[in-house]
Amino acid sequence: MARIxxxxxxxxxxxxxxxxxxxxxxxxxxxxxxxxxxGDDNANPAGVSxxxxxxxxxxxxxxxxxxxxxxxxxxxxxxxxLLVSGAYADSELVVGDVARxxxxxxxxxxxxxxxxxxxxKGLSGVLPLGMRAIGVNVxxxxxxxxxxxxGDHVDIVATYKIKRAPGLAExxxxxxxxxxxxxxxxxxxxxxxxxxxxxxxxxxxxxTTNPSYTxxxxxxxxxxxxxxxxITVALSLADAQLLISFQQRADQVxxxxxxxxxxxxxxxxxxxxxxxx
Numbered sequence: 001m002a003r004i005x006x007x008x009x010x011x012x013x014x015x016x017x018x019x020x021x022x023x024x025x026x027x028x029x030x031x032x033x034x035x036x037x038x039g040d041d042n043a044n045p046a047g048v049s050x051x052x053x054x055x056x057x058x059x060x061x062x063x064x065x066x067x068x069x070x071x072x073x074x075x076x077x078x079x080x081x082l083l084v085s086g087a088y089a090d091s092e093l094v095v096g097d098v099a100r101x102x103x104x105x106x107x108x109x110x111x112x113x114x115x116x117x118x119x120x121k122g123l124s125g126v127l128p129l130g131m132r133a134i135g136v137n138v139x140x141x142x143x144x145x146x147x148x149x150x151g152d153h154v155d156i157v158a159t160y161k162i163k164r165a166p167g168l169a170e171x172x173x174x175x176x177x178x179x180x181x182x183x184x185x186x187x188x189x190x191x192x193x194x195x196x197x198x199x200x201x202x203x204x205x206x207x208t209t210n211p212s213y214t215x216x217x218x219x220x221x222x223x224x225x226x227x228x229x230x231i232t233v234a235l236s237l238a239d240a241q242l243l244i245s246f247q248q249r250a251d252q253v254x255x256x257x258x259x260x261x262x263x264x265x266x267x268x269x270x271x272x273x274x275x276x277x
Contacts, residue, residue: 052077055108056088062103064217065198067117070095073109086110098198100212112212115198123187123232125196126216131234133187134243138231142254146226148186150194151214153258154233156181156243158250162272171277178270179256180246181239183263185215186255190228195219213261231255 055078062072073091087108088094097114118125123133136156140146148154162174187194194216215234235243247253 052079053083054078054089055083056091056094058103058105058107058109061105062099064099064102065117066099068094068097068099068114078108084108084110086112100198100200111200115200117198118196120196123193126187126194127234128215129199130236132237132240133232134235134240135230135232136243136253136255137247138229138253138255140226142252143189143228143231144255144257146228147224148189148231148255148257149218149222149224150186150188150192151218152186153213153262154184154186154255155179155258156184156233156246157254157256158246159252159254160246160250168274169276172274173277174272175275176270176272179268180242181235182265183258184233184235186231187215187234188232190225190230192219192222192225192228193232 054075056073057076058072059074060072062068070091073094075089075091078087087110094109094114098117099113100115101113103109103113127133144154157177157179159175159177162176165174168174194214195218197212197216233243243253
């Protein structure tokens with residue numbers, strides 16, 4: 001009987017040992033889950049999850065031309081579907097820059113809203129990098145009745161004669177009207193000009209472009225210059241050569257004003273009529 005009792009006790013000890021091992025494993029799993037959750041809370045504080053992203057916002061209203069300081073901005077968590085394209089997530093990238101546009105309190109700060117201050121150097125401080133300022137001779141009739149303003153965008157249309165074209169009589173010629181340039185920005189009308197604005201800092205991303213409709217800031221109380229005989233436009237060097245060539249040989253060069261914000265280009269064939277001298 002003693003032998004049987006010893007076997008029963010040994011079996012009970014093994015069962016207790018097995019239960020202890022199972023309990024230990026369960027406790028270890030519970031501790032692991034708790035630690036893991038605690039670690040996630042530290043990585044994503046204040047309810048931050050995979051559905052939100054850090055973004056830099058303004059803690060106060062920031063007017064145009066104001067240098068941004070550290071107390072003007074802070075980082076917050078923003079739902080991914082409300083994150084603005086180009087929004088910063090690091091205050092060090094904007095502190096010391098200048099507001100290019102007015103920024104409202106609570107507004108996300110993006111790359112196109114801040115830039116590097118440009119000293120007032122006349123049109124050279126307004127002109128986009130890589131562009132050239134070119135004057136266009138105009139009259140009231142060729143400049144929308146003298147109603148053009150700095151910051152407007154126009155298409156440039158030229159009219160010129162083609163003589164001795166094949167199939168024409170000696171006294172006939174073709175009068176061609178041709179749109180030679182589209183979506184051209186006006187920097188100044190007479191002496192009324194845009195003013196220098198902060199430039200976007202492209203050092204971090206050289207592919208960054210200026211999305212603003214105007215290259216500079218419009219002067220306060222800008223006025224029409226109906227008697228102005230020159231408008232100054234911003235063109236690439238190749239387009240500047242084209243415009244100069246047409247001004248030298250065209251009968252007239254016209255500026256056709258665009259609706260505000262319109263930037264689309266269209267394929268417009270030249271219009272031709274045969275006339276008699």
